Amino acid sequence: MRRAIIACALFGSLLLAAPGPSAGPQTVSLLYAGSLASLVERGLVPALSRRGMQVQGEPMGSVAAARLMLDGLRHPDVFISADPEVNRQMLMRPPRPLAEWYVVFAAGELGIAYRPGSRYASAFHAARQGRLPWYRALEQPGLLLGRTDPALDPKGYRTLLLFRMAADEYGRPELTKLLGADENPQQIFPEPELVLRLETGQLDAAILYRHEAVARGLPFIALPAAINFSDPHFAARYARYSYRTRSGLTVSGQPILFTATIPITATHRPAAIGFLQFLCSPEARTILERFGLRPVEPWAEGNVSQVPAELRDLLRPAPQP
Numbered sequence: 001m002r003r004a005i006i007a008c009a010l011f012g013s014l015l016l017a018a019p020g021p022s023a024g025p026q027t028v029s030l031l032y033a034g035s036l037a038s039l040v041e042r043g044l045v046p047a048l049s050r051r052g053m054q055v056q057g058e059p060m061g062s063v064a065a066a067r068l069m070l071d072g073l074r075h076p077d078v079f080i081s082a083d084p085e086v087n088r089q090m091l092m093r094p095p096r097p098l099a100e101w102y103v104v105f106a107a108g109e110l111g112i113a114y115r116p117g118s119r120y121a122s123a124f125h126a127a128r129q130g131r132l133p134w135y136r137a138l139e140q141p142g143l144l145l146g147r148t149d150p151a152l153d154p155k156g157y158r159t160l161l162l163f164r165m166a167a168d169e170y171g172r173p174e175l176t177k178l179l180g181a182d183e184n185p186q187q188i189f190p191e192p193e194l195v196l197r198l199e200t201g202q203l204d205a206a207i208l209y210r211h212e213a214v215a216r217g218l219p220f221i222a223l224p225a226a227i228n229f230s231d232p233h234f235a236a237r238y239a240r241y242s243y244r245t246r247s248g249l250t251v252s253g254q255p256i257l258f259t260a261t262i263p264i265t266a267t268h269r270p271a272a273i274g275f276l277q278f279l280c281s282p283e284a285r286t287i288l289e290r291f292g293l294r295p296v297e298p299w300a301e302g303n304v305s306q307v308p309a310e311l312r313d314l315l316r317p318a319p320q321p
């Protein structure tokens with residue numbers, strides 16, 4: 001039954017992504033970070049539909065999505081990533097870059113979501129209220145913890161970095177053992193599937209972004225800013241930790257930022273510009289907040305001279321390091 005529920009939910013996502021005969025100037029194809037599925041499907045898509053724009057969306061891990069683009073298997077009008085490094089190191093890399101710039105539009109934080117019906121719920125509640133160290137809650141024998149693949153998804157490699165930082169912060173090197181191997185198959189699930197497994201009782205807890213827990217009504221254990229990638233004041237500390245994926249991508253810890261770009265190969269460029277105009281609007285900011293993200297006053301990075309003129313007045317100068 002649990003597998004059936006997951007299969008139906010994933011099929012629903014594929015329906016949203018499927019191309020249709022109505023594709024035209026007011027249709028935009030969107031390839032986006034899987035953690036934003038609720039925001040896109042229940043927030044942005046209805047709002048844009050009221051404005052006469054249709055969105056064909058496909059969610060997945062940002063690294064996996066960029067790889068499909070580089071391999072010529074996806075040609076979205078807009079790409080939304082959960083990490084600016086995916087743009088910089090993959091899509092903007094010479095000699096044939098697929099993107100020249102990107103817009104930063106939201107920030108987030110990493111923490112622990114759990115199922116209220118879990119047999120470990122009392123420990124999770126205590127950790128959420130600060131009466132028990134969060135890592136103690138995860139040390140319960142038999143607890144089933146879920147996370148995403150560090151080779152395919154920024155949340156996956158941020159999870160590894162978080163536990164390494166925590167091990168140093170608390171002087172407890174054994175904390176990294178809670179994850180097992182970097183690519184532990186007993187813990188790793190595709191990003192669109194992870195929350196569903198938690199909700200249907202196949203997991204007790206999962207490493208998620210706060211906005212994922214908010215969007216799905218899951219209780220969330222907030223972690224200290226020194227390790228949760230939420231605070232620019234700790235940027236230097238985050239940056240001391242890095243991870244190299246099996247495909248050769250080397251990423252260092254950074255505050256969590258979500259970005260959007262229009263790839264060079266975009267087919268419906270006017271609609272893509274319209275999508276980003278909306279994403280930078282006050283109405284979109286309200287939607288982002290409702291779904292648990294922290295909107296930022298948007299800015300562009302990369303070759304900003306190539307940012308469409310229609311977007312420039314909506315952007316502030318990039319913050320200085």
